[in-house]
């Protein structure tokens with residue numbers, strides 16, 4: 074158990090209009106901070122008024138990107154209850170990320186306790202409009218001022234929170250996805266399976282290219298053969314082909330999404346045939362599309378929950394999926410997950426935790 | 430031409446002992462800063478007293494590692510002259526890095542002018558002990574406070590400077606290198622050819638593994654077949670095999686080192702046979718070693734200039750190179766480059782620029 078010291082703000086900010094929140098535009102009154110010092114471990118957990126970080130320009134985070142993050146949400150349910158969705162999974166993934174980056178781990182219980190403590194202090198900031206949420210961003214940065222390439226001797230683990238609007242402000246619309254065959258996101262032996270900053274910096278150029286071509290997101294192929302589908306921007310990607318639901322295995326190059334994991338569990342419970350262990354060649358996706366067997370495609374992630382894909386472009390081939398309509402499995406997953414998250418459906422899976 | 434506003438410190442720091450500088454432990458009195466704002470471009474170039482950076486915790490650099498850097502040195506020559514080594518090459522490489530990371534470029538002349546301006550203001554900090562230098566660290570960070578994955582709308586380009594000790598404080602000793610076959614540094618379509626922070630964060634784990642096994646650095650293999658040699662930690666790597674000097678081609682996965690480029694130019698001028706265009710399988714290196722044809726191995730980089738390699742380990746094979754002695758080509762390159770850099774040899778190549 075962390076002994077979290079809470080210092081409340083004396084100048085609370087005005088709350089933004091819940092009808093026009095957008096994403097990442099507003100921050101709550103407080104933030105959680107915990108320090109790591111070599112020899113002393115993680116210490117001084119505290120909640121403070123939201124404030125700037127003051128760092129030496131030689132701090133390692135600015136030079137060698139020893140930094141990583143998580144993304145999760147707090148949901149307002151009926152009667153003022155506030156729910157988290159599988160926060161222990163984010164905590165465990167953060168540990169895996171820390172290990173790959175040579176950052177000392179944070180115990181799962183401490184991570185979850187810190188998240189709950191911040192949400193509790195800023196509970197009024199969890200918006201109540203339909204489909205809005207409080208987006209939570211735990212992140213770790215290397216703070217030692219030193220120019221040698223080496224693991225930092227000090228870190229800060231921080232959580233900030235941002236009230237966020239409905240992802241589908243204009244209703245759930247299928248997106249158009251560009252299959253990238255020039256730039257690579259991840260490779261075996263690399264960092265594709267963790268949430269480190271460097272993965273995202275490297276992906277910006279592919280995203281810009283897709284935008285320029287009129288696509289909203291990139292579907293990445295594997296970095297070795299550029300043959301197998303991996304994931305989409307900040308979502309895992311599912312394909313329903315001839316009755317079987319497939320998604321890339323998480324074997325080192327694909328982020329193990331918590332929404333992905335939850336979808337697989339639901340689909341199996343519902344009796345669908347799911348294959349999340351064999352790799353899926355993009356050529357098979359294209360062939361299935363041409364043969365009329367590509368029934369549904371959707372992305373999964375904390376931000377969008379489920380995002381139907383209406384069009385895929387790979388080289389010169391353009392596939393329209395399910396007549397650019399949201400398919401039934403896509404819709405059922407969306408309804409079930411959002412129902413559990415916002416507490417309008419019973420949580421049979423035991424996935425939510427209430428914040429006191 | 431930048432119009433650089435200079436604000437001098439009113440509290441100069443005590444200079445450190447030039448005999449015990451180490452690397453990255455001390456920073457000069459001033460720093461250079463320039464801002465980028467969308468719609469306005471790069472603006473407000475200035476030199477200020479060295480100070481902390483104050484950034485919103487949502488600044489994009491902390492989350493998606495949109496950050497990059499350069500590394501170069503200022504050398505004290507006779508009669509108080511201060512020299513830079515091919516600074517326009519660092520400027521051009523920084524442009525290539527910015528492009529890959531979707532950061533607006535800085536003109537080469539502006540970069541070089543900024544470096545010179547800072548060195549000029551902090552000229553007293555360029556140490557004069559043999560083989561010491563003022564290490565210069567230009568870097569760019571994404572400063573916009575936003576949690577969406579997208580190129581930042583604002584950046585800071587900063588230069589800090591750190592007086593650094595002789596790299597070979599105890600004489601030039603060959604190092605032991607571990608050939609890494611589990612972790613991967615770079616892959617085609619990725620960011621191996623640029624100096625972005627993410628590459629270095631991803632490499633820490635391999636470096637720690639090599640240290641644990643008693644090796645000082647890692648030699649990375651290509652990310653696709655793990656078959657071809659690429660580069661070492663923060664150095665390019667050269668192999669003299671049966672009279673031919675070979676180094677990995679810079680085709681997307683290897684940083685185009687300025688020391689590498691300079692070595693190739695010198696070696697060709699001296700009449701050596703150089704092959705920097707074909708890939709070199711690690712198996713060929715091992716075979717050459719066993720047949721007694723692996724004459725010299727050395728790393729090249731701004732920090733070490735030239736670093737002789739005395740031992741290579743790949744899987745279960747351990748090769749000793751040139752009886753763990755510095756070879757003649759290695760020594761000649763070191764003497765020539767350091768002679769040019771510190772101004773004790775004539776600069777026939779036109780590589781140095783004096784700071785007024």
Ligand SMILES: Cc1ncc(COP(=O)(O)O)c(C=O)c1O
Nearest residue numbers: 307308309328330331332374375
């Ligand atoms: C690269 C990447 N893949 C997949 C996901 C989906 O993961 P999750 O469902 O845990 O949000 C995310 C977002 O977190 C991501 O950044």
Ligand SMILES: Cc1ncc(COP(=O)(O)O)c(C=O)c1O
Nearest residue numbers: 663664665684686687688730731
């Ligand atoms: C990964 C990497 N390779 C090679 C080098 C050598 O480049 P340079 O000779 O320009 O210092 C460096 C250091 O800058 C580096 O970081």
